[in-house]
Amino acid sequence: MTRPQQTISEKTIERLSVYRRYLKELQKQGKERVYSHELSKLVSGTPAQVRRDLMPVGGNGCSSKGYEVNLLIEEIAKLLDCNDKQNIALIGAGNLGRALLGYLSGSRDNYDIVALFDNDPEKYGRVICGKRCYCIDQLAEKIKEYKITTAILAVPGEAAEATAEILIGTGIKAILNFAPKHITTSSTVFIETLDITKALEKAIYFSRKNT
Known part of the structure; x- marks a missing residue:
């Protein structure tokens, strides 16, 4: 499904890049899930801010299970990366x-x-x-x-x-x-x-x- 175009702030883009680097580290460690409170520490933010940041990429986590690491990496890549080099x-x-x-x-x-x-x-x-x-x-x-x-x-x-x-x-x-x-x-x-x-x-x- 194609997401509607929306304006995303520079600061949100910066934070998504930080999240992705950390998620890739977790991926290498074999970890499957991550919680918003873990990601919030990377940007001196709050879990609520993390959840808002992840909404444009379709990050659908829950408080009990968190986010799936591999899926979140893929979803952030769809926003930050280009199809063509x-x-x-x-x-x-x-x-x-x-x-x-x-x-x-x-x-x-x-x-x-x-x-x-x-x-x-x-x-x-x-x-x-x-x-x-x-x-x-x-x-x-x-x-x-x-x-x-x-x-x-x-x-x-x-x-x-x-x-x-x-x-x-x-x-x-x-x-x-x-x-x-x-x-x-x-x-x-x-x-x-x-x-x-x-x-x-x-x-x-x-x-x-x-x-």
Whole structure:
């Protein structure tokens, strides 16, 4: 049965991803059922919130038996994953870009980093972690050629906004931004910023508070 289209919040999508990782761990351990109070601890939430999160994926558990692990993994996958593999571009072949490429390459069945871009002429044509590096001027051409829908931005902060505008102009649908720069745009392109520096400063602050 096809579920009706509905709007699901970004936070709910994030929590569903967290739930799925935990469920896969339980699956490896041979566990067959999980309870909402277990999942709630992963996101500092409540069992009621977990039940609301699982409603869009058809998660029908009960208080006495919980949820079936294998079925819940399948149902979350129907929402989060695509039938066709999504092609991704990685912009920036510096230390961070190479680390991300090494970490993400071959890690999932439903997406693949197919091309790497940089503005350093010495990197043009090189194969890094199995992916060829292109000149950033070839973005529009290669995004069309490889049918790329999503880009990962791993460039210096001062280059982030201009690079994002180039990407948006190519028709890209979503950007995952690792640059230490908040990107503002009037476009409808989805942009998610993961600020490592901000997260580290937060961790350091609380490490001092806990001493």
